[in-house]
Amino acid sequence: MTDRDEQAYAGTAEGQGPVVIDEELARHLANKREELFEEFEIRDEFPNEVLEEAEERAKDPEGDIETELDDRKDLRELTTWTTDPADAQDFDDAISIERTDEGYRLWVHIADVTHYVNPETAMWEEAQKRGNTVYLPGYTMHMLPPILAETVCSLVPNEDRLAHTVEMHINGETLSHESIDIYKSVIHSDARLTYNECEEALDDEGHDLHEKNTLAYELAERLHEQRKEDGSLVLNPKRDRAHTIIEECMLKANKAVTHTLQWDRGLEAMFRVHPQPTPDEWDEALREIQDLEGVSIPGNTWDDPRKAVNATLEEAPGRQLNKIQWAVMKVMPRAKYMSDPFGGHHALNFEIYGHFTSPIRRLSDLVNHWIIYTNEVPEGIADLCDHASDKQKDAETCERQYKKFLEEVGLDPHAVNNRGIEVVEDPEDADYTV
Numbered sequence: 001m002t003d004r005d006e007q008a009y010a011g012t013a014e015g016q017g018p019v020v021i022d023e024e025l026a027r028h029l030a031n032k033r034e035e036l037f038e039e040f041e042i043r044d045e046f047p048n049e050v051l052e053e054a055e056e057r058a059k060d061p062e063g064d065i066e067t068e069l070d071d072r073k074d075l076r077e078l079t080t081w082t083t084d085p086a087d088a089q090d091f092d093d094a095i096s097i098e099r100t101d102e103g104y105r106l107w108v109h110i111a112d113v114t115h116y117v118n119p120e121t122a123m124w125e126e127a128q129k130r131g132n133t134v135y136l137p138g139y140t141m142h143m144l145p146p147i148l149a150e151t152v153c154s155l156v157p158n159e160d161r162l163a164h165t166v167e168m169h170i171n172g173e174t175l176s177h178e179s180i181d182i183y184k185s186v187i188h189s190d191a192r193l194t195y196n197e198c199e200e201a202l203d204d205e206g207h208d209l210h211e212k213n214t215l216a217y218e219l220a221e222r223l224h225e226q227r228k229e230d231g232s233l234v235l236n237p238k239r240d241r242a243h244t245i246i247e248e249c250m251l252k253a254n255k256a257v258t259h260t261l262q263w264d265r266g267l268e269a270m271f272r273v274h275p276q277p278t279p280d281e282w283d284e285a286l287r288e289i290q291d292l293e294g295v296s297i298p299g300n301t302w303d304d305p306r307k308a309v310n311a312t313l314e315e316a317p318g319r320q321l322n323k324i325q326w327a328v329m330k331v332m333p334r335a336k337y338m339s340d341p342f343g344g345h346h347a348l349n350f351e352i353y354g355h356f357t358s359p360i361r362r363l364s365d366l367v368n369h370w371i372i373y374t375n376e377v378p379e380g381i382a383d384l385c386d387h388a389s390d391k392q393k394d395a396e397t398c399e400r401q402y403k404k405f406l407e408e409v410g411l412d413p414h415a416v417n418n419r420g421i422e423v424v425e426d427p428e429d430a431d432y433t434v
Contacts, residue, residue: 016415016419017419017422018419018420018421018422019138019411019412019415019416019419019420019421019422019431019432020421020422020423020424020429020430020431020432021411021421021422021423021424021430021431021432021433022423022424022425022426022427022429022430022432022433023423023424023425024427024433025409025430025432025433026421026423028409029138029405029406029409029421032402032405033136033139033402036398036401036402037141037398039398040394040395040397040398041394042130042134042141042394042395042398043126043129043130043141044141046126046145047122047126049122050122050123050126050145051145051147053121053122053123054116054123054144054145054147054148055147057116057121057123058116058147058148058151058152061151061152062160064115064162065160065161065162065186068115068162068184068186069186071184072162072183072184072185072186073165073183073184073185073186074185074186075096075107075109075163075165075185075186075187075188076160076186076187076188077188078096078107078187079096079190079209079212080094080095080096080107080109080187080188080189080190081094081095081157081189081190081191081192081193081209081212082094082095082155082157082189082191082192082193083095083193083194083195083198083242083245083246084192084193084194084195084246085194085195086194086195086196086418087417087418089140089149089150090133090142090149090150090153090154090360090361091111091154091155091156091189091192092110092111092154092155092357092358092359092360092361092365093108093109093110093111093155093246093250093357093358094108094109094155094163094187094189095107095108095109095216095245095246095249096109096212097212097215097216097219098215099215100169100172102169102171102172102178103169103170103171103172103173103175103178104169104170104172104215104219105167105168105169105170106167106168106170106219106249106252107165107166107167107168108165108166108168108249108250108252108253108357109155109163109164109165109185109187110163110164110165110166110253110356110357110358110359110365110369111153111154111155111161111162111163111164111359111360112153112161112162112163112164112184112185112369113144113148113153113359113360113366113369114164114359114366114369114370114373115162115184116148116152116153117144117148117366118370119370119378123144123145123148127143127144127363127366128363128384128387130143130363130391131143131363131387131388131390131391131392131395132361132362132363132388132391132392132395133149133360133361133362134395134398134399135395135399136398136399136402136403137402137403137406137413137414137416137417138416138417138420138421142360142361143360143361143362143363143366144360148360149360149361153359153360154360155187155189156189156192157189157190157191157192158188158189158190159188159189160186160187160188161186161187161188161189162184162185162186163184163185163186163187164182164183164184164185164359164369164372164373165182165183165184165185165187166180166181166182166253166256166257166356167180167181167182167183168180168181168252168253168256170219170252175219175222175223175226177256177259180256180259180260182256182257182260182372184373190208190209191208191209193209193242195240195242195243196242198213198241198242198245199240199241199242201213202214202217202241202242213245216245216249217241217244217245219248219249220241220244220245220247220248220249221241221244221248223248223251223252224244224247224248227248227251227348227349228307228310230349231304231306231307231349232306232347232348232349232350233306233309233310233328233346233347233348233349234310234313235309235313235325235328235329236325237310237313237314238321250357251348253356253357254353254354254355254356254357255350255353257354257356257368257372258271258341258352258353258354258356259352260372261354261368261371261372262341262352265375267371267375267377268339268340268371268377268381269339269341269354269367269368269371269372269377269381270337270338270339270354270355270363270364270367270368270381270384270385270388271337271338271339271340271341271352271353271354271385272335272336272337272345272353272354272355272364273335273336273337273338273340273341273343273344273345273353274332274333274335274336274344274345274346274347274348274353275333275343275346276333276346277305277331277332277333277346281331282305282331284331285305285309285327285328285330285331286302286305286308286309288327289309289312289323289324289327289328292316292320292323292324293320294316294317294320295312295316295317295320295324296312296315297311297312298311298312298315306347306349309324309328312324313325332347334389334393335347336385336389337364337384337385337386337388337389338382338385339381339382339385341353341354354368355368356368356369356372362388363384363388363391364385364388367381367384409432410432411432
């Protein structure tokens with residue numbers, strides 16, 4: 001390993017190793033988590049019935065795949081890969097892509113959780129109660145039992161997996177869907193890329209996935225620019241290429257599923273609705289932005305606040321980006337789940353929208369998988385939407401309060417999240433003590 005390689009490795013979470021704390025501080029953290037779990041009614045331990053059911057249903061994944069092959073599309077020969085943060089714990093989605101005479105053929109493969117979890121199972125009932133996975137720095141409360149979330153449903157590399165695939169033929173000029181096909185499949189992920197590794201693949205012409213990622217970025221960048229032109233709010237204009245690929249591919253798949261649910265089938269589902277701020281609230285945000293030092297909103301964008309914010313972020317000094325983003329977030333209503341999609345998603349500027357690409361960690365996606373496959377809408381869908389919205393808010397508040405507590409006891413939440421924690425008996429061996 002060269003000196004440069006050693007320096008680069010030392011800067012990674014793996015190179016730095018876990019954050020080391022003593023037993024007393026570990027107890028403080030555990031007590032704080034327990035306090036927050038009780039306050040927000042967050043379920044930590046799974047009932048034995050749920051764990052036993054998960055073990056039983058996941059005991060023979062290879063046999064499941066062999067049995068399912070006759071009724072699914074076999075996509076194992078298709079070049080497929082995942083791209084996620086370095087600290088990702090579950091892998092919901094993978095992509096494949098080809099260029100066609102008409103434009104692009106994009107496959108978004110999503111973990112087929114409903115093969116294991118359906119309304120007849122205790123796991124489904126437990127997932128409904130939890131609403132979503134809760135991620136705290138160094139500690140995770142999964143929506144699904146870990147044997148599903150971290151193994152048989154996770155699209156890890158070099159393993160066959162059951163998937164729910166959204167196959168889209170995309171027009172090369174308009175970028176609209178020429179066709180949408182949603183079906184059960186068997187896939188084989190060729191690689192698990194981190195965002196940094198995706199960037200390396202884009203730069204290295206000799207990388208096995210260079211051409212595929214280059215094509216994916218070509219499509220994603222065009223989709224991104226089209227969204228901005230159409231008035232989609234983009235609060236992070238400096239997003240790297242890897243994030244752009246995944247964000248745009250997932251948005252395209254979610255839109256395809258939503259279109260199918262609403263316009264082709266006329267079904268209720270768990271749609272994602274984002275109300276818009278009032279004109280006065282938007283005016284307040286734009287005035288606050290305009291008053292920032294070194295910031296000027298282009299005069300031809302004031303009629304559309306989202307475009308005004310996008311254009312301003314592109315030109316604003318880096319030191320003002322957080323202030324611009326905060327001015328917008330203060331006036332934005334919370335997005336919520338609703339069984340009626342109308343009202344649309346204001347920030348994205350989508351007429352209708354819903355979630356499909358993260359069924360391991362979100363109830364809405366799990367339910368939408370079931371609906372798109374069976375054409376059956378679970379009873380009490382409107383109440384499920386309200387509950388999922390409430391649980392998402394609780395999870396975000398719990399995470400925010402736990403991060404604040406970590407800072408109060410001298411821990412860096414970012415370091416804990418990326419590197420994990422190791423508990424030692426002797427306080428002298430710890431980096432952090434109480």
